[in-house]
Amino acid sequence: MSQPSSEPARLLVVDDNKVNRMALSRHLELQGHMVETAENGKEGLEKFSSGMFDLMLLDIEMPVMNGFEVLAACLKDPELRQIPIIMTSAMEELDAVVKCVELGAEDYLTKPINPILLRARVNASLEKKRLRDEQRKLFRTFATKEVAEELLRTGFSLGGKQVTATVLFADIRSFTSIAENQDPVETIDLLNRYFSMMFDAITDNNGTVNQMMGDGLLAMFGAPIFFEDHREKAVRAGLKMLERLKEFNQEQCEQGKTQLHIGIGIASGKMTVGYTGTQNRAIYTCIGDTVNLADRIEEYTKEALHPLIIDNYTREGLPDDIKLDDLGRIIFKGKNQAVNVFAVRGE
Amino acid sequence: MTLLDMNTFNELKESTGEDFIKELIGTFFDDAVVQMNEMKIAIAAKDAETFRRAAHSLKSNANTFGATELASLARELEMMGRENNFEVGNRLEVLKEAFESVKKELSELR
Numbered sequence: 001m002s003q004p005s006s007e008p009a010r011l012l013v014v015d016d017n018k019v020n021r022m023a024l025s026r027h028l029e030l031q032g033h034m035v036e037t038a039e040n041g042k043e044g045l046e047k048f049s050s051g052m053f054d055l056m057l058l059d060i061e062m063p064v065m066n067g068f069e070v071l072a073a074c075l076k077d078p079e080l081r082q083i084p085i086i087m088t089s090a091m092e093e094l095d096a097v098v099k100c101v102e103l104g105a106e107d108y109l110t111k112p113i114n115p116i117l118l119r120a121r122v123n124a125s126l127e128k129k130r131l132r133d134e135q136r137k138l139f140r141t142f143a144t145k146e147v148a149e150e151l152l153r154t155g156f157s158l159g160g161k162q163v164t165a166t167v168l169f170a171d172i173r174s175f176t177s178i179a180e181n182q183d184p185v186e187t188i189d190l191l192n193r194y195f196s197m198m199f200d201a202i203t204d205n206n207g208t209v210n211q212m213m214g215d216g217l218l219a220m221f222g223a224p225i226f227f228e229d230h231r232e233k234a235v236r237a238g239l240k241m242l243e244r245l246k247e248f249n250q251e252q253c254e255q256g257k258t259q260l261h262i263g264i265g266i267a268s269g270k271m272t273v274g275y276t277g278t279q280n281r282a283i284y285t286c287i288g289d290t291v292n293l294a295d296r297i298e299e300y301t302k303e304a305l306h307p308l309i310i311d312n313y314t315r316e317g318l319p320d321d322i323k324l325d326d327l328g329r330i331i332f333k334g335k336n337q338a339v340n341v342f343a344v345r346g347e
Numbered sequence: 348m349t350l351l352d353m354n355t356f357n358e359l360k361e362s363t364g365e366d367f368i369k370e371l372i373g374t375f376f377d378d379a380v381v382q383m384n385e386m387k388i389a390i391a392a393k394d395a396e397t398f399r400r401a402a403h404s405l406k407s408n409a410n411t412f413g414a415t416e417l418a419s420l421a422r423e424l425e426m427m428g429r430e431n432n433f434e435v436g437n438r439l440e441v442l443k444e445a446f447e448s449v450k451k452e453l454s455e456l457r
Contacts, residue, residue: 017378018374019407022367023363026367027363030362111410112359112410
């Protein structure tokens, strides 16, 4: 028999029948895995919820809580649903097994267990999990966590939908001259430190950093996953960005290094979101008047000499503790109508 | 005539090891006595769920060792439990006899 190499994994065997538990554990231990057991569904779910396991072998027919109920509970949990579950059952329970696989079980095995099939199914499930984890990690590096999860859940397709959300643009003031006057390695390092700081401020407020263009960034609030207070969250993220930058500049100043100054423009309203590009190379982004307005407002921060400016619709979504200055009505390039904008003074 | 499907039994023995299978057989014997007792009590109490479950476990274990005849007797009782049918006649006695024969054979193989 060929012995496919596999990493030792932590497995949970849930079965009310002692002979089954013993035989399954023995097979799996001989295959190099670490095994724990549970005698009924309830105990199994409790142990599995610890998040310590790479895979669960779950009997269907059990007292207290049957395998079907355990499976359903695991699939409802965003973390547990990532861990493969293999159903084990008697041959004549195939109807129930089919139901479990349709519901989301990774695979199934009939009892008595055939050790060769057991090895193959467990290893295949662990391998699939490993690939999925890797894919998720990769997605999260290049897309945001939210976009990654949506991609994994619904798959990729070009095209958009209309939503109401908030867009935030941020840009570093006179970055070109900063870049010209220092070593490229140092510039990249400076940018990376800057972005990591801004990302934290944005994601802490449920925002999604969508694009980075040179020294600029675009973040969305309320899309791809909608939440009611997207306007407030965006403004709080903007304030947090400025606060973090202030600390950053203090450190830079102490070390005699370059300080950064930014402008942030925020606008809310209807926009089209979705994947644009080609089948091979695409990004999740947003387009529309609202997005253009946020961009224009960001540019206007230079002229207005205020780092954080928002439009009127964003203002309407803010609680009283956020202090604003009315900057009046401004006619932006490419717009016919004047737009009332506000400078955010602080919380 | 052998009561065990020797292919199944040997496969189990070879894949789990001699010492382990002795322990596993012991557990099967102990649990079978409990399961048959549960079935008897469940009939008297008209408790179809307990009856069915005990028969199900006995069937499962019999299959593990390749005791196909014993397994099909247990399975028949499991189905009756599923249908709430307690008219088991002498099936429990037949089951017990089948178990004793399997026990004898497995003890010799042990």
